[in-house]
Amino acid sequence: IKEEKEIFDNTETETPICLGVRLYQECKHALSFEITQADYYLKAMDYICKLVENPVFYVFTQAKEWVSENIESCGKYKIRYVSEKPNSTIEDLYLMTKFRFHIISASFIFLQVAYT
Numbered sequence: 142i143k144e145e146k147e148i149f150d151n152t153e154t155e156t157p158i159c160l161g162v163r164l165y166q167e168c169k170h171a172l173s174f175e176i177t178q179a180d181y182y183l184k185a186m187d188y189i190c191k192l193v194e195n196p197v198f199y200v201f202t203q204a205k206e207w208v209s210e211n212i213e214s215c216g217k218y219k220i221r222y223v224s225e226k227p228n229s230t231i232e233d234l235y236l237m238t239k240f241r242f243h244i245i246s247a248s249f250i251f252l253q254v255a256y257t
Contacts, residue, residue: 159240162202177246179211
């Protein structure tokens with residue numbers, strides 16, 4: 142995968158962090174659980190910034206606008222978006238398993254990746 146090389150070639154100068162954001166915007170019915178709020182991500186990002194040097198957050202999401210408005214807008218973090226590709230779920234899953242650190246929402250896919 143092309144992005145794997147781009148992300149992990151700079152590990153001597155950057156620490157890549159997987160940031161999985163899911164808002165369930167595709168669900169038309171009421172959800173039986175609460176959507177992860179921006180405050181959760183910001184606190185987790187602050188925490189991990191204390192643990193690692195030069196963190197770079199690689200965002201996996203379908204809610205790019207929400208991330209931009211609620212997380213990226215604070216200007217505290219170096220953020221890069223993993224490009225959206227049609228039918229890329231398997232590639233994204235593979236790529237997410239390569240990260241050492243994860244900040245994830247309540248999503249079955251993200252949970253599987255983080256505990257792989």
